[in-house]
Structures are given as C-alpha cells and as structure tokens.
Amino acid sequence: MFIIKCPYCGERDHSEFSYGGEAHINRPKKPTELTDDQWAEYLFMRKNIKGIHYERWNHSHGCRRWFNMARDTSNDKIHSVYKIGEKPPV
Amino acid sequence: MLNFSTPVSEKHSYNNFSMKEKAPIAKINLRGDLENKDFVNKIRNIIGMMLPKESCNASEKEKITSLWLGPNEWLIVSNDEMLKETNAYELEQILFDGISKINLGAVTNVTDQFTIFSLSGSNIIEVLSKGCPFDFESNNFVDNKVIQTVLNHVDVTIHRKNKNNIDLYVRRSFAGYLWDWLKDSANLTSS
Numbered sequence: 001m002f003i004i005k006c007p008y009c010g011e012r013d014h015s016e017f018s019y020g021g022e023a024h025i026n027r028p029k030k031p032t033e034l035t036d037d038q039w040a041e042y043l044f045m046r047k048n049i050k051g052i053h054y055e056r057w058n059h060s061h062g063c064r065r066w067f068n069m070a071r072d073t074s075n076d077k078i079h080s081v082y083k084i085g086e087k088p089p090v
Numbered sequence: 091m092l093n094f095s096t097p098v099s100e101k102h103s104y105n106n107f108s109m110k111e112k113a114p115i116a117k118i119n120l121r122g123d124l125e126n127k128d129f130v131n132k133i134r135n136i137i138g139m140m141l142p143k144e145s146c147n148a149s150e151k152e153k154i155t156s157l158w159l160g161p162n163e164w165l166i167v168s169n170d171e172m173l174k175e176t177n178a179y180e181l182e183q184i185l186f187d188g189i190s191k192i193n194l195g196a197v198t199n200v201t202d203q204f205t206i207f208s209l210s211g212s213n214i215i216e217v218l219s220k221g222c223p224f225d226f227e228s229n230n231f232v233d234n235k236v237i238q239t240v241l242n243h244v245d246v247t248i249h250r251k252n253k254n255n256i257d258l259y260v261r262r263s264f265a266g267y268l269w270d271w272l273k274d275s276a277n278l279t280s281s
Contacts, residue, residue, distance in 0.1 A: 008145050008161055009238070010230060013223030016239060061245055062238045063145070063160040 002076065006059045007067050007083050020056030022046050023068045024088060050074050054088050097205055097265040104276045107211035111265075112257070115206055116179040118166040119159075122195025129194045136188050137166065137181075148234045148249055154181070157236045157249060165200070165247070165259075204247075205265045207258040207272070213279050214256050218248070220275045242271045 002014040028034055028042055047053070053073045058066050070079040070089060080089050096113040122129040124143055133141060142149045142158045149156055150169070157165040172179065185197045209217075215226045221242035224231075231237070237248040244267065247259035260268050 010145070011225075011228075012239070015223050061240045063163075065160055 004057065004069070004078065005081050006062060006065075007081050008063045008065055009059060012059070012062060016059060016061040018058050018060045020058050020066065023054045023056045052079060056084075097262050098207075098269045100269070102273060102276070104211075104279075105213070107209070107213040107217055107276050107279065109207055109209050109269075109272055109276070111269075112171065112206040112208045114172050114201065115170075116168040116172065116181065117199075117201045117204055118182055118185060119198040119200045120156075120164045120166055120185065120189070120195065121162055121198075122189065123162055126194065129189070132188050132194060136184055146230070146236050148236050150234070155249075157247070159236070159238065159247070167206075203262060204259045205262050207260065207265075207269070209256045209258055209272075210254055212254055213276070214254065216279045217272065217275045218256075220278070221271065224248075241268065244268050 003011050004014050004017050005011045006017075025042070028038070031039065034042070050073055052070055054068060054070050056066060057069050058064070066084050067081060068084060068086070068088065069081050071077070072079065082089065096111055098111040099113065101110040102108065120133075120141075122133070124130060124141070130140075137151070137154060137156070139149055139151050139154075139156070141156050141164050145158055145161070147158050153169055155167045155169055157167065159165055166181070166185075168179070168181070179201075182197065182199050189195045190197045218241060219226060222239060224237055224239045231250060233250055233252050235248075235250045237250075239246065239248065241248075241258075241260075244260060244264045246268070249257040249259070251257060
C-alpha cells in the first residue's frame with residue numbers, strides 16, 4: 001500500500017491518483033523565438049534524478065484537484081505535499 | 091423535468107444489508123469561490139444554509155443537502171424524491187439566475203448524470219470494502235462524511251448519513267454494472 005496525502009481530502013490510496021510529471025517547469029515566454037533545440041529542451045528534457053523529485057499529481061478519482069509533491073525517487077518516501085502555486089520546500 | 095426511467099429500480103435485501111435505488115432526485119453541481127463574499131451571501135439567501143467549507147463534509151437542511159466535492163465545488167441534492175405529478179424543480183433556475191447569469195460561479199444540472207443507491211444495514215462497510223481502497227475503519231469516516239473514491243474500478247461518491255445508512259452516487263452508465271457487483275459482494279458477506 002502506497003498512501004498519498006491529498007492536500008484537500010487527506011490520506012488516500014495511490015490508486016485514486018494519477019501522476020502528472022515533473023513540476024515547476026515554466027513555459028517559455030516567447031516560444032516562437034526559440035530554436036528547435038531550446039524548444040525540445042523545454043518539451044522533452046526532464047531531470048530523472050535519484051533523490052528528491054518535485055512532481056505534479058492529480059487526485060483524479062477524488063476531488064480532481066492538482067497538487068505538487070516532493071518525493072524521494074529511490075524509496076518512494078513522500079517528504080511533503082503542497083498546493084499548486086506554492087513555493088517548493090527546500 | 092426529471093427522468094423517471096431509472097437505470098436499476100430494483101430492491102434487494104440480504105442479512106444485515108439492503109440496497110435500493112433512490113430516484114428521481116434532483117442534483118445540481120455548483121462551483122464558486124468561498125472567498126468571494128457576494129457568492130457566499132447569494133448562496134445563503136437562495137438555499138438557506140452555508141456550503142460546507144471543510145473538505146469531505148456535508149450539510150443538511152429540511153429539503154436539500156450539500157456535499158463537498160472540492161475546494162470550490164459542491165453537489166446540491168434534494169432530500170425528497172420527486173412526484174410524477176409535480177415534476178418540476180425550480181431550484182436550478184433560481185440558482186442559475188442568481189449565480190451563473192452574473193458570473194459569480196457555475197451551476198450545472200447533473201440530475202441525470204448520477205443515480206443514488208441507498209444502502210442500509212450493519213454490513214455496509216464489509217460489502218464496500220471488497221472493492222474499495224478507502225480505509226473505512228479510519229477516524230475520518232464519521233457521519234455526514236462525503237468520500238469520493240473508486241469502488242470496483244468505478245468512480246463513486248459515498249455519503250455516510252449514519253452508521254447503518256449510506257448513499258452511493260454512481261454515474262448512470264455504470265449503475266447496472268455496479269449494482270450487479272454489489273449484489274455479488276452482498277451475497278458473499280451475508281452469511
């Protein structure tokens with residue numbers, strides 16, 4: 001069992017959630033002025049780190065809200081869960 | 091106008107567990123911002139109660155119940171079944187005129203999107219637990235709680251009215267499937 005604490009609903013089983021990829025990636029202000037390489041960098045390149053990873057999750061079978069999570073990819077320990085728009089914890 | 095051809099319209103009773111479909115019941119999805127005083131006042135004037143602010147809660151009045159679905163989303167449900175002779179529901183129009191028309195929020199009639207299974211008996215939790223990841227034993231699951239979760243792969247909203255009484259909201263198109271599964275699960279637990 002992998003329990004995720006939704007910032008709105010509280011602790012729920014992971015099967016209610018869906019993963020939304022890495023968080024805090026800003027869309028370039030002027031996409032038309034980017035080279036193909038820069039655009040590909042924004043679009044496809046992700047950190048894929050071992051350690052604490054900031055990522056987006058959606059409580060898709062519950063309240064259907066998005067939120068962010070800081071999770072350790074090596075042992076699945078969830079360090080913190082915070083709402084969209086909030087600063088990531090250090 | 092409410093739809094009188096309901097997807098299940100059956101009743102079943104087992105030892106300590108019985109289930110029936112409650113229909114037709116008017117349901118309105120309401121979205122808006124609780125920080126917005128205009129919205130809050132308007133809603134209080136129209137439905138005569140405060141929307142539940144705390145997550146996963148429900149509040150009830152004589153005629154309607156409002157269920158928390160998200161930080162800015164609620165489901166307004168009528169407590170009584172509609173009679174065929176007086177098949178008109180004015181609340182939707184009143185809410186629509188008061189909220190949607192002046193851009194305070196969104197009002198959507200979802201009456202025919204969901205149907206309600208009314209479950210009762212002391213075995214409810216055992217029947218539901220067979221296909222649901224939610225921890226019904228947790229301290230969180232008290233009266234008037236609203237839990238949105240999956241039951242045997244189907245999205246449901248569980249409204250606990252009291253210990254032996256639960257309303258299960260399920261999408262109309264999944265109702266037949268979930269009804270059959272509930273019967274199976276009840277058969278296994280009833281002995």
